[in-house]
Structures are given as structure tokens and as C-alpha cells.
Amino acid sequence: MTRRHERILWVLAALALADLSALVTGRGAARALDEAVALTAASEVEEAEEAEPEREGNREAWPCEGYVALTFDDGPHPETTPWLLEELETHGLRATFFVVGRQVERFPELARRIADEGHDLANHTYDHPDLRQLGDGAVATQLRVANEIIAEATGVTPRWFRPPFGATNDRVRAQVGANGMTEVIWSIDTHDWRASVSEADVVAAITAADDGDVVLAHDRGKANTPGAIAAVAADFEARGLCSGEVALADEDDEPILGIEGLTVRPWGSD
Numbered sequence: 231m232t233r234r235h236e237r238i239l240w241v242l243a244a245l246a247l248a249d250l251s252a253l254v255t256g257r258g259a260a261r262a263l264d265e266a267v268a269l270t271a272a273s274e275v276e277e278a279e280e281a282e283p284e285r286e287g288n289r290e291a292w293p294c295e296g297y298v299a300l301t302f303d304d305g306p307h308p309e310t311t312p313w314l315l316e317e318l319e320t321h322g323l324r325a326t327f328f329v330v331g332r333q334v335e336r337f338p339e340l341a342r343r344i345a346d347e348g349h350d351l352a353n354h355t356y357d358h359p360d361l362r363q364l365g366d367g368a369v370a371t372q373l374r375v376a377n378e379i380i381a382e383a384t385g386v387t388p389r390w391f392r393p394p395f396g397a398t399n400d401r402v403r404a405q406v407g408a409n410g411m412t413e414v415i416w417s418i419d420t421h422d423w424r425a426s427v428s429e430a431d432v433v434a435a436i437t438a439a440d441d442g443d444v445v446l447a448h449d450r451g452k453a454n455t456p457g458a459i460a461a462v463a464a465d466f467e468a469r470g471l472c473s474g475e476v477a478l479a480d481e482d483d484e485p486i487l488g489i490e491g492l493t494v495r496p497w498g499s500d
């Protein structure tokens with residue numbers, strides 16, 4: 231039951247009680263209503279005291295039997311990102327945003343909002359080059375500058391890095407490690423940036439995910455992904471799946487398909 235539902239029940243219960251006492255004692259309806267309002271106000275004070283920080287831990291409303299990491303690349307974008315954030319918030323899902331440094335530079339308030347709303351920020355380079363084409367120094371600069379911009383805008387120092395186009399090699403991974411990050415590829419690709427891919431296709435791709443999957447989607451470019459979130463959340467709820475965060479795997483964790491050393495865990499458990 232959500233807090234809003236709890237509050238509505240409280241008001242109804244208070245009104246019923248006040249009504250009853252008005253009947254018994256013969257007091258007026260106005261007085262009864264006053265009492266109901268006072269009771270509600272008291273419950274609101276209590277609620278404010280009890281309310282845990284809403285965005286810590288899991289905010290999912292259903293029991294979790296498995297965890298899927300939702301990841302969104304290439305933002306932040308002034309149209310797609312706010313819409314996506316609203317959908318995630320409404321439907322109780324959290325995600326990892328692999329942001330591009332240049333976009334964070336242009337829209338620092340959106341990057342801050344991503345962090346403020348309980349999502350993770352990760353590094354997707356400064357301006358999205360194919361890192362295999364660059365020398366070691368240029369690769370290092372792409373990673374370092376993006377991290378500096380993200381940290382300055384949000385206070386978050388990224389732990390995760392995703393190479394543009396998934397294009398990587400040992401040289402790139404060495405620079406990622408030297409910058410204190412771990413590379414995160416994906417196990418499910420929505421192809422949501424393609425002109426031919428519809429919202430229904432995005433829903434089908436994400437709902438094919440199961441426990442331990444890392445889903446690649448985007449919050450920049452063709453914007454049909456935010457519209458898919460409601461259906462994704464309904465499917466996850468029906469299957470007992472929750473959104474989780476990428477984490478370093480222990481020896482006894484099931485490896486993610488094609489992603490060595492990583493797993494998906496409940497938010498905040500690392």
C-alpha cells in the first residue's frame with residue numbers, strides 16, 4: 231500500500247470515527263469534521279517523522295525474486311531524460327545512466343536530477359568516440375574528463391564505464407581500470423535508437439530480460455523508450471522482477487551472460 235493510499239484510509243477512518251461520535255453525543259457535523267481534520271493533521275506529522283528517505287534502498291512495491299539492471303546510454307537529453315525519469319519514478323524502477331561528458335556539460339541540471347532521483351551515473355566517455363581508434367593518452371583523457379564533469383555536476387564519481395558502440399579491447403580496459411572503473415557491456419540490446427524499432431519492440435526486448443540481465447537502452451535519439459516503461463514495470467511486477475544495480479560478482483554469483491566479473495544486485499546492497 232502506498233503512503234498516499236494509507237493517508238486516504240486514515241482520513242476515511244477519522245471521518246467515520248468523528249461521525250460516530252457526533253451521532254452518539256449529538257454534536258454538530260462541523261465539529262466532527264474539525265476533529266477529522268485534526269486527526270489527519272496529526273497523522274501527517276507522524277508520517278513526516280516516520281518517512282524514511284524515499285529513494286534509498288529498493289523503492290519497488292512488489293516482492294523481488296530477481297533483479298534486472300536497466301541501463302540508459304548517451305544522455306542526458308533535454309526531451310528524453312526528464313520524460314524517462316518521470317516514467318521510472320512513477321513505476322518504481324531505478325536505472326544506471328551511462329552519460330556522455332559533453333551532454334552533462336550542456337545539461338548539468340539534468341545529470342543532477344538523475345542522481346537526486348536515486349539512479350546511478352556512469353561514464354560513457356566525453357564525446358562518444360570509438361576508443362579502439364584512439365591512442366592510450368586520448369582514451370585516458372576521454373575517461374578522465376568525463377569523470378571530472380560528472381563529479382562536478384553531481385558529486386558522483388562513476389564506478390562503471392561503458393565504451394561507445396561496445397567497442398573495446400585490452401588497451402581500453404587497461405585505461406578503464408587505471409581510472410578506477412569497471413567496464414559494463416550488456417546482455418540484452420533493445421536497439422531502441424533504430425528508426426525501425428517501435429515502442430512495442432522495446433517492450434518486447436526489455437521484457438525478455440530475466441534475473442541477472444543487463445539491458446541496454448538509450449535516453450537520447452529516437453525517443454520511444456520512456457513510453458515503454460509502464461508496460462515493462464507491469465511485466466516485471468507480474469514476474470517478481472525488480473530493477474537492480476550492477477555490482478561486482480562474488481565467486482558464487484551466477485555470471486551474467488557475456489559479462490565476466492559482474493552481477494546484478496538490489497540497490498544499495500554493495
Ligand SMILES: [Zn+2]
Binds near residue numbers: 303304354358394395
Ligand atoms: Zn552510446
